[in-house]
Amino acid sequence: MDWLNALIQGILLGGIYALFAIGLSMSFGIMRLVNIAHGDLIVLAAYVALVVSQGTGLDPISSLVVVVPVMFALGYAVQRGLLNLTLSGGLLPPLLVTFGISIIIQNGLQEVFGAYTHRLQEGAIETASLRLPGGISIGVYPLLVFGVAVAAIASLQVLFYRTRLGRAFRAASDDADTAELMGIDNRNLYALALGIAMIFTAIAGVLFAIRTNFDPSAGPIRLILAFEAVIIGGLGSMWGTLIGGMVLGIAQALGSALNPNWQILAGHLAFLVILIVRPSGLFPRTKD
Amino acid sequence: MTLLQTHNLAAFYGDFQALFDINVEVAEGETVAIIGANGAGKTTFLRAVAGALATAPETVIFDGEPIGHKAAHEIVRLGIAMVPEGRRLFPSLSVEENLLLGTHSERSGPWTLKRVYELFPRLQELRHLPAPALSGGQQQMTAVGRALMSNPRLLLCDELSLGLAPVVIRDIYRCLTAIAADGTTVVLVEQDINRALDASAHFYCFQEGRLALSAPTKNFDRAAITAAYFGL
Amino acid sequence: MNSDRVERATKASRAFAFVALPILAALVALPWWGEPGEMRLVGEMAYYVALAQLWNLLAGYAGLVSVGQQAYVGLGGYALFYLTGPLNMNVYLALLLAGPFAGLVSIPVAFAVFRLRGAYFAIGTWVVSEVFALSASLIVVLGAGSGLSLTPAIFRQISPDRDSRDALLYLMTLAASLLVCAVVYLLLRSRHGLALTAIRDSEPASASLGVNTFRTKFIIYIATAACTGLVGGLIFLQKLRISPDAGFSVNDWTVVVIFMVVIGGIGTIEGPFIGMLVYITLREVLADYGTIYLILMGIIAIIAMLKAPMGIWGWVLQRYDLQLFPVGRRLALAPSEKPPEP
Numbered sequence: 001m002d003w004l005n006a007l008i009q010g011i012l013l014g015g016i017y018a019l020f021a022i023g024l025s026m027s028f029g030i031m032r033l034v035n036i037a038h039g040d041l042i043v044l045a046a047y048v049a050l051v052v053s054q055g056t057g058l059d060p061i062s063s064l065v066v067v068v069p070v071m072f073a074l075g076y077a078v079q080r081g082l083l084n085l086t087l088s089g090g091l092l093p094p095l096l097v098t099f100g101i102s103i104i105i106q107n108g109l110q111e112v113f114g115a116y117t118h119r120l121q122e123g124a125i126e127t128a129s130l131r132l133p134g135g136i137s138i139g140v141y142p143l144l145v146f147g148v149a150v151a152a153i154a155s156l157q158v159l160f161y162r163t164r165l166g167r168a169f170r171a172a173s174d175d176a177d178t179a180e181l182m183g184i185d186n187r188n189l190y191a192l193a194l195g196i197a198m199i200f201t202a203i204a205g206v207l208f209a210i211r212t213n214f215d216p217s218a219g220p221i222r223l224i225l226a227f228e229a230v231i232i233g234g235l236g237s238m239w240g241t242l243i244g245g246m247v248l249g250i251a252q253a254l255g256s257a258l259n260p261n262w263q264i265l266a267g268h269l270a271f272l273v274i275l276i277v278r279p280s281g282l283f284p285r286t287k288d
Numbered sequence: 289m290t291l292l293q294t295h296n297l298a299a300f301y302g303d304f305q306a307l308f309d310i311n312v313e314v315a316e317g318e319t320v321a322i323i324g325a326n327g328a329g330k331t332t333f334l335r336a337v338a339g340a341l342a343t344a345p346e347t348v349i350f351d352g353e354p355i356g357h358k359a360a361h362e363i364v365r366l367g368i369a370m371v372p373e374g375r376r377l378f379p380s381l382s383v384e385e386n387l388l389l390g391t392h393s394e395r396s397g398p399w400t401l402k403r404v405y406e407l408f409p410r411l412q413e414l415r416h417l418p419a420p421a422l423s424g425g426q427q428q429m430t431a432v433g434r435a436l437m438s439n440p441r442l443l444l445c446d447e448l449s450l451g452l453a454p455v456v457i458r459d460i461y462r463c464l465t466a467i468a469a470d471g472t473t474v475v476l477v478e479q480d481i482n483r484a485l486d487a488s489a490h491f492y493c494f495q496e497g498r499l500a501l502s503a504p505t506k507n508f509d510r511a512a513i514t515a516a517y518f519g520l
Numbered sequence: 521m522n523s524d525r526v527e528r529a530t531k532a533s534r535a536f537a538f539v540a541l542p543i544l545a546a547l548v549a550l551p552w553w554g555e556p557g558e559m560r561l562v563g564e565m566a567y568y569v570a571l572a573q574l575w576n577l578l579a580g581y582a583g584l585v586s587v588g589q590q591a592y593v594g595l596g597g598y599a600l601f602y603l604t605g606p607l608n609m610n611v612y613l614a615l616l617l618a619g620p621f622a623g624l625v626s627i628p629v630a631f632a633v634f635r636l637r638g639a640y641f642a643i644g645t646w647v648v649s650e651v652f653a654l655s656a657s658l659i660v661v662l663g664a665g666s667g668l669s670l671t672p673a674i675f676r677q678i679s680p681d682r683d684s685r686d687a688l689l690y691l692m693t694l695a696a697s698l699l700v701c702a703v704v705y706l707l708l709r710s711r712h713g714l715a716l717t718a719i720r721d722s723e724p725a726s727a728s729l730g731v732n733t734f735r736t737k738f739i740i741y742i743a744t745a746a747c748t749g750l751v752g753g754l755i756f757l758q759k760l761r762i763s764p765d766a767g768f769s770v771n772d773w774t775v776v777v778i779f780m781v782v783i784g785g786i787g788t789i790e791g792p793f794i795g796m797l798v799y800i801t802l803r804e805v806l807a808d809y810g811t812i813y814l815i816l817m818g819i820i821a822i823i824a825m826l827k828a829p830m831g832i833w834g835w836v837l838q839r840y841d842l843q844l845f846p847v848g849r850r851l852a853l854a855p856s857e858k859p860p861e862p
Contacts, residue, residue, distance in 0.1 A: 034638070036587075082822070086826065092585065092829070095642060099821070101818070102818075103775060103814055103818035104818040107811040111810065167388065171380075171389055174379055179378075181372065182364065182393065183361050183438060220770065227640075227643045261657075264654060265658070272632055272647070275636070275644070276632050
């Protein structure tokens with residue numbers, strides 16, 4: 001039964017990893033930009049929630065009413081004011097600029113909050129669990145997070161395939177020059193894309209910080225987890241990313257069942273194996 | 289009334305100069321053809337007018353306003369639409385979604401999805417298919433329809449006949465004549481000289497980035513055109 | 521037969537050699553006229569220049585932007601500590617093996633990460649480094665989470681007394697750094713260097729001309745890993761302790777190195793020297809203000825990428841066409857032959 005529990009835990013872990021990955025996926029899919037600061041933005045959202053919670057007494061999930069608009073505005077501003085300027089220079093400028101942003105966020109957070117670890121407190125729901133027949137128990141919170149991930153991806157599918165804005169995103173992703181010739185202002189479009197990506201980054205940041213301790217240097221590992229989910233699932237498919245996250249989660253849970261210290265390493269190794277054996281991922285859709 | 293005018297238009301790709309001193313005038317409602325060999329600068333000219341290539345403000349005047357410095361997405365909103373060379377449909381989008389892309393310029397006018405389907409009935413049957421699934425001719429019709437959906441005053445057509453069978457080309461030019469008859473101003477770039485001259489009232493011949501010849505098409509001496517085309 | 525020649529040296533490089541040699545001599549003589557603290561600082565500057573030249577070779581020339589070179593620093597360090605500790609090997613021999621060990625490990629790594637391109641390649645190399653760091657923290661014989669220390673017995677193998685030990689360590693670091701710079705310089709001057717520049721400018725074009733792009737990039741990756749491993753061994757030999765966090769630290773061995781190369785001038789040999797001087801100056805001047813200097817570093821890197829992506833030396837190159845380490849080739853036409861008028 002331990003193994004079954006581990007499997008279920010792993011599947012549900014896929015939820016948070018998919019949420020981590022959404023922002024990264026959107027940036028790459030629409031702007032061809034890999035945001036090295038992505039993990040640090042997740043952690044930044046957690047700190048914003050911490051400040052809002054402590055300041056207003058709101059619980060972390062309710063604090064999202066402030067965190068989400070703040071992160072949206074930040075994403076719009078950063079893309080419009082900074083990242084848009086790097087798009088025509090080839091591979092290095094976006095990489096190094098987002099790297100610079102990553103360093104600034106990490107060290108800035110450290111200056112303001114110190115190197116201490118924090119955790120957001122949501123209350124009883126953190127430890128509640130459902131008892132199922134066969135001696136299996138599922139945590140309510142991981143189930144909730146998984147549900148949020150599914151809802152997030154479903155809402156993005158609606159955005160991309162049933163709205164005017166989504167159509168513009170897909171067109172610009174296909175052919176940015178011709179999209180401009182059709183009247184689409186790419187500068188504004190890309191900024192909106194990062195802004196929307198940051199909505200999901202904010203949600204991911206708050207949800208993960210309720211379950212996991214975080215400190216200013218917690219960003220890079222989140223970036224790596226998001227990246228692994230995207231690559232395992234295959235570029236260009238959001239549902240693929242969810243499955244990629246689940247595969248990653250299962251690998252980690254199985255590793256953890258053997259020895260708790262092996263959790264993250266097991267995930268990395270699974271990622272490398274899939275990379276060698278099936279480099280385009282499980283459900284690839286985009287061509288670079 | 290002159291709708292489009294270029295004054296000593298020059299265009300560069302980095303250090304390379306592709307256009308020298310181009311002076312073109314297009315009256316409203318007129319169809320003008322631009323002919324010339326490969327590399328003569330015809331597509332560069334259209335891209336400069338459409339705003340995909342930056343030029344000095346006063347070198348391109350549209351409806352009395354300098355637009356040379358404006359970005360492509362602003363120029364579409366002013367009423368210039370392009371049917372790009374090679375169609376350039378969006379492969380991830382269906383036929384209908386490609387057509388709807390034309391409405392992102394937010395201009396009002398007679399062209400709607402319904403009217404485009406009336407002009408190109410075959411597209412209505414195919415409208416939910418992904419764009420790459422269509423034949424060359426159908427893709428060309430979609431590209432034209434997409435441009436029409438922005439209700440342009442000026443339509444720029446780059447090499448409509450490229451890679452298409454003669455029967456298909458004939459159909460497309462028939463539609464183009466109908467569009468022009470409606471009052472839309474058209475500038476068309478063509479390698480097929482006869483097709484271009486038959487469809488237009490005035491023509492310009494480019495040669496290595498310069499204007500070699502410009503005249504009304506009616507009764508013009510074809511031999512002189514050939515000479516200008518090849519720079520003889 | 522015409523007497524057109526292909527020239528390598530430039531006027532500036534000849535002048536530079538005149539200036540550089542005395543400076544070099546002074547640095548070599550440092551143990552005799554300097555303090556131990558100064559030797560440590562110059563040694564640090566030397567190994568940072570070596571790491572920067574290597575990263576520049578990989579990213580600026582071969583186009584392989586790796587954010588995982590810290591893996592080989594750590595591997596070199598751990599190899600040294602494991603060989604001299606549990607395996608009881610002589611410290612000099614262990615040092616010589618640290619580089620080749622890192623190079624060997626990089627072979628399977630290359631097969632994995634070369635499946636990725638661009639920024640995804642970068643993150644992939646980072647993942648690999650994390651795998652090594654995590655593995656080291658789990659292996660008991662490597663000290664697990666707390667790492668390993670160099671015993672005084674091992675340390676004394678370098679030399680029994682303290683002064684000559686400091687001098688030897690410093691000179692070895694300086695020598696290794698000069699060796700790395702020389703290897704990078706000669707490589708870029710050679711036919712392989714020309715191939716690299718071609719690959720950097722256009723991979724499809726150079727492939728169509730018969731340049732074996734995969735093999736060239738593969739060899740560069742392995743060679744860089746081996747040299748980085750050697751430098752890593754030297755670094756941790758002097759630190760006396762290694763732990764997974766320190767050995768595989770992305771901040772210490774990659775962030776700082778990338779900053780140096782980008783600010784100094786990516787794709788130039790002069791760049792890493794300049795970038796290292798900028799970084800060390802920033803760090804020493806702002807030493808009392810905590811991590812502010814890192815934030816400042818990040819801001820400078822962003823501004824540099826937007827306004828001066830070719831770095832300080834790149835800007836100099838563009839303005840003055842100055843090459844102190846000439847790697848290009850120029851055709852000097854024989855005076856009697858002028859090309860015909862068009």
